[in-house]
Amino acid sequence: MIEWIESVLALTLQVGTVYLLASLGEIYAERSGILNLGLEGIMIMGAASSFIFTLAYGHLAAITVSIIVGVLMSLILALMAVYMRLNQTVAGLALTMLGLGLSGFLASPEVRKVILLALNPSLPEKFLAIQEAPKLPEIPVPTLSEIPVIGCFFRQNALVYFSYAAAPLMWFILFKTRPGLSLRSVGENPAAADAMGVSVFKVRCVATMVSGGFAGLAGAYLFLGFQPFWQEGLTAGKGFIALSLVILSTWNPLRALLGAYLFGGVEVIQYRLQLFGLGALSPYLLAMLPYLVAIAALVAVSIGSVRKRIGAPASLGIPYSREE
Amino acid sequence: MKSGKISRREFLGVARNVAIAGVVAAGAVGALAGYLGGSSAAPPRTVTTTRTVAGAAQTITATKTVTQTVAGAAELLKVGYVYVGPVGDYGWSYGHDRGRRWADEHFGLPVKSFYRESVPEAEVGSAIETLMDEGAKLIFTTSFGYMDATAEYAEKYPDHYFVHISGYRSGAAGNAPENMSAAFAEFYQLYYLNGLAAGAMTETGVVGYVGAYPIPEVVRHINAFVLGANYAYKERTGKNIKAHVNWIFKWVGPDDARKAAIALIEEKNCDVLAFTEDTPAVLQVAEEYQKKGRKVWSFSHYSDMRDYGPNAHLTGQIANWGPIYLDFYRMVATNSWIPVDIWARIGDYMPYRWRKPVEQSTAGQPEGVVYLAPLNPAIPSKWQLLIKQRYEEMKELLFEPFSVEGNLGEPIRDQNGEVRIKAGERADHDMLWSMDWFVEYIEEPLPKV
Known part of the structure; x- marks a missing residue:
């Protein structure tokens, strides 16, 4: 039994980290009043750049580039949503489509070959055609990784460890520090924050960039840390699951940690249940589980009283303009 | 049936x-x-x-x-292809695009081919129209869901030729116009050979399969794989093989294939995994376990995937659609079109189809339309020889996996114990094309969808 729990838990952590990283950044953007629906597109751009740059320069460069690409992508959204005050839903979805198309183009066999040769002309021939990259190595923590059951928390790769640290740190910054207070006030009442001397534009821009950076990192993790095979559209809706996770977590980084592992666990369990003969009863129902959880979360949040109690940012999705 | x-x-x-x-x-x-x-x-x-x-x-x-009468230079043949996925998918559409390039290369006459990729099934009509606007005389549509639309366009444009892949409508079958043919590269014989390799290698006596959808095509591949695995394992140990199937309900889903494969390995102790999914994800998982010191094996699917699992790769099934396409190029170029319903198996589209002695077997080398991926030297030589012998025999259809010869002389039973194939019988095309039962060695019931 202990072995079984460990086996399920180890994979749950790996699956959940994708959602955790993506939703941590998104929480910051939404807390500042910006709905970043471009998450999916930014994630896949992160995955594509991590693929190409790992082949050319290795893991560290690849992860750095993925974060930079994520930040650059989110700047497009910041420009449209913060400065031009466009509809955030439309702008975000446009970003998603841009990311899906552009990543497919840049990582397609012929274009990828040209990019790889431009980045590193001495690259071996084999790397020009292959569609995988070396996976991030597992780094077991001595002694801790040998504890039964929870040992699997300490047999993961560097990005999973980073996500353990990032969740409490981001919670601390958001709720216990002055910049965090400014960020939340901008999302609640930008006019009041502005009157208090907080630069609404600047805060919203930074928050959007944080969400972009984390989404790029989530894409890099999905590819390098979980399933290292490049596939057009490989994020397959994970960005949207992360978006619903943000609501489920009530814009709280620590609850996002739990929610991410809940979503990850549902996905892992569905393939175990099939082997107990349960999948044959209604396979589509099992495949639906993660989305059912997401819908339940969305419904709960849409109820007004619940919304007030859990503290949804009051100005989420509303552009701010000083003249009004 | x-x-x-x-x-x-x-x-x-x-x-x-x-x-x-x-x-x-x-x-x-x-x-x-x-x-x-x-x-x-x-x-x-x-x-x-x-x-x-x-x-x-x-x-x-x-x-x-x-x-x-051919006078002067041959006319330029223009050929159009419609793909359901991106050509970079490494599985189905990538395989067809490789076939297209192969056929162009080997045609020997002026030919120009072009394609539309990632075409949703509802939009195949407009894709066909644009290909014809570019001058395509011969059009290949390469997804099951394109079938009815292809037949419709064949009716509408009798001066063009259409070939649909993986369907059952053609002029030859009588359920489509004369200018429409059907073709398919069939893998079940190769899955049986993979099964022999699996049965020869498994130490736990448990094999797994990551399946895409519970449709007859995948079901017969699973059954063939499990029959092969049982043959080799029972011959080795006297015990029946145990097989588990995990469905992902996707043709392309590398991360789902990974979760399903890990569940098979860790939950049921499977140490050989076959799959129907268009990426090497399952092979990558097997390779990761090999690197951690646990012997888990897997296969190639549609393309040679050895690079994705150099240690874990046993053998596999590979398709080269090129010879099928080339055949149609020639028919159109020489005005000798006959509607056909092609079901390409081992031995088809080879220069000659009689078997070779085992020592000279071509198993593991590219030939014909469907062929075996290179055999891993880790497979004991006794079993390599049997795999090669069966491969050669199947070129002449002297051996059929779905017969008692394929099951150590035992009749083939389904999960309810009902005899499906008894002595002297072989599964025919109709039985294979509508297979909706699992052989007795599989533990999970077949999902009804």
Whole structure:
């Protein structure tokens, strides 16, 4: 039994980290009043750049580039949503489509070959055609990784460890520090924050960039840390699951940690249940589980009283303009 | 469903006819190749083409003599392809695109081919229209869901030729216009050989399968794999194999395939995994376990995937659609179109289809339309020899996985214990194409969808 729990838990952590990283950044953007629906597109751009740059320069460069690409992508959204005050839903979805198309183009066999040769002309021939990259190595923590059951928390790769640290740190910054207070006030009442001397534009821009950076990192993790095979559209809706996770977590980084592992666990369990003969009863129902959880979360949040109690940012999705 | 069975004697008769027809066809193809390779100022001459379409139960041999006059340079043939996925998917559409390039290369006459990728099934009509606008005379549509629309366009444009992949409608079958043919590269024989390798290698006696959808095509591949695994494992140990199937309900889903594969390994102790999913994800998972010191094996699917699991790769099934396409190029270029329903298996589209001695076996080398991926030297030589022997025998259809010979002389039973194939019987095309039962060695029931 202990072995079984460990086996399920180890994979749950790996699956959940994708959602955790993506939703941590998104929480910051939404807390500042910006709905970043471009998450999916930014994630896949992160995955594509991590693929190409790992082949050319290795893991560290690849992860750095993925974060930079994520930040650059989110700047497009910041420009449209913060400065031009466009509809955030439309702008975000446009970003998603841009990311899906552009990543497919840049990582397609012929274009990828040209990019790889431009980045590193001495690259071996084999790397020009292959569609995988070396996976991030597992780094077991001595002694801790040998504890039964929870040992699997300490047999993961560097990005999973980073996500353990990032969740409490981001919670601390958001709720216990002055910049965090400014960020939340901008999302609640930008006019009041502005009157208090907080630069609404600047805060919203930074928050959007944080969400972009984390989404790029989530894409890099999905590819390098979980399933290292490049596939057009490989994020397959994970960005949207992360978006619903943000609501489920009530814009709280620590609850996002739990929610991410809940979503990850549902996905892992569905393939175990099939082997107990349960999948044959209604396979589509099992495949639906993660989305059912997401819908339940969305419904709960849409109820007004619940919304007030859990503290949804009051100005989420509303552009701010000083003249009004 | 079980109608159309033939006895072994009758079958051998058919096989002999096929062999004879094969020789005739080879001669004709040789003559045609010589003709096509000739100078562009070739004098008028008569060409005889013979086509052989062989199934286990039905053999159709059509011979057509075409007299044609070729004067001056040959006309440029334009060919259009419609793909359901991106050409970079490494699985299905990538395989078709490789076939397209192969056919262009080997045609020997001026040809221009172009494609539309990632075409949703509802939009195949407009894709066909744009290909025809570019001048395509011959059009290949490469997804099951394109079938009805392809038949519709074949009706509408009788001066164009259409080939649909993986469906059952064609002029030959009588349920589509004469200018529409059907073709498919069939893998179940190769899955059986993979199964032999699996049964030879497994230490736990448990094998797994990551399946895409519970449809007849995938079900017969799973059954063939499990029958092969049981054959080798039972011969080795006297015990029956245990098999588990995990469905992902996707054709392309590398991260789902990963979760399903890990569940099979860690939950049920499977140490050989076969799969129907268009990426090497399952092989990558097996390779990761190999690197951690646990022996887990997997296979290639559609393309040679050895690079993705150099240690874990046992063998696998590979398709080269090129020869099928090339055949249609030639038919259109020589105005010798006959509607056909091609079901390409081992031995088809090879220069000749009689078997070789085991020592000279071509198993593991590219040939024909479907062939075996290179065999891992880790497979004990006794079993490598059996795999090669069966591969050679299947070229002449002397061996059939879905027969008692494929199951150590035992009748093939389903999960309820009902005998599905008894001594002297072989599964025919109809039975394979509508297979909706699992062999007895599989533990999970088949999902009803």
